[in-house]
Every structure is written in C-alpha cells, then in structure tokens.
Amino acid sequence: MRFSDWEPHYTAILAYFGFEREADEVAARLLADLADRDDLGLLEALIRGREVTVCGNAPSLPEELDRIEGTVLAADAAAEVLADHGIRPDAVFTDLDGATDVFIDLSEQGTVMVVHAHGDNVPLLRHWVPRIPGPLVATTQAAPLAHVHNFGGFTDGDRAVFAADELGAARVRIVGFDLADKNVDPLKRGKLYWAGELLHLIGYDLQ
C-alpha cells in the first residue's frame, strides 16, 4: 500500500489512541540506525507466489495448528506458541513487546525478524535489535525511510497480512485470530478492533 493511501488510516489510528506521530518518526529513525541490514529480498522470496499462513496469538491458536500451510508468518508472541509445538515460523512480525530469547533462537535458525518501530517501544528496540543475529527487516507505521518499510497495517498480526499481500502471496490464510476476544484489556480491545477494520479494508473479513 502506498503511504498516501495508508496515511488517512494512520491519522485516524493516532487520533483514536492519542499516539504521537512525532514519537513514531523518532522511533523509525532510531530503528534505521540500529538495523545495519535489510533482508527484504529474503522476506519477499518466502512470500511471493506462495501459500502463506499468518498466525495471530489468540488463545485458539494451539487448536488451529493443523490449518497451517506454506510459508508461516507469526505475529509476535504467536512465534513462541508455534516454537513450543515444533513449528519454526519463516518470519516473525513484532513490535517486540512479546519478545523473549526464543526470538533469538529462531533468528539463529534463519527466521526473518520483521521489527516494527513505534513511539512506545523505543527501549525494546534498543534492547533487542542489536541482539538479533539473523535476517532483519525494519518497519514503521509512519512515513517509510530508505530501509524502514511501511506495508500498511497496525497490530503485529494485521501488519503481517498487509505485508503478505504487498509482497505477492498467492493466498493468505489467517489462523489464531479472535478479534472479538473479551479476555483482553481495553487498549488491546481497541487494537483488535482496528486490526479488524484494516483487514476488512484489504478484503479479509474475519467475522
């Protein structure tokens, strides 16, 4: 998605949550400095023309593992659920708030870390990005920079779907998403609401 098409949705999200655009921009510039490589070509090779499954981290994920096929994109802590069940995701889309040393293990095995900068994860970027040993792709929700991409999308899960679309997946299957989950705090409920809106925008209706 072109940034000019994404920007109205981004502006609405900023207003809804009271997030600061300038803080997102500062985080994106920091990530540009911290990330000394851009493995977008590798991510695209995993996705273009392929069946892709995006795994969200809803409580239902463990019961849906048999629906996974093709290239596996994990949203944040869903990566750990997959790893616990012997599935190594091909890429992890993460703003790092679910990061653990499991991410480092996966990275050592070749999983692409698609790390997202925003105004509320600067300490996490500083902590984790220098420790990631393997392939790395940097993303922002603000205006893209030379090696900091914006495929559109907001939460880790819907951003993975936007990226799969943008990078030419033949088909995208979505598992481990429960956007009506009541067992989440109000902030998370708002994020899941936006995930649903944005997925609808690009043709995925989950309920």
Ligand SMILES: Nc1ncnc2c1ncn2[C@@H]1O[C@H](COP(=O)(O)OP(=O)(O)OP(=O)(O)O)[C@@H](O)[C@H]1O
């Ligand atoms: N019921 C759900 N609970 C949590 N995540 C869900 C759910 N349904 C779908 N998801 C997707 O799974 C992703 C990863 O979930 P995780 O619990 O790791 O959230 P998170 O790191 O807090 O995510 P985010 O920071 O994007 O809100 C979410 O970003 C969301 O897109």
Ligand SMILES: Nc1nc2c(c(=O)[nH]1)N=C(CO)CN2
């Ligand atoms: N500024 C800001 N941006 C975000 C945030 C957040 O908490 N703050 N959370 C996201 C997905 O959870 C995505 N983007």
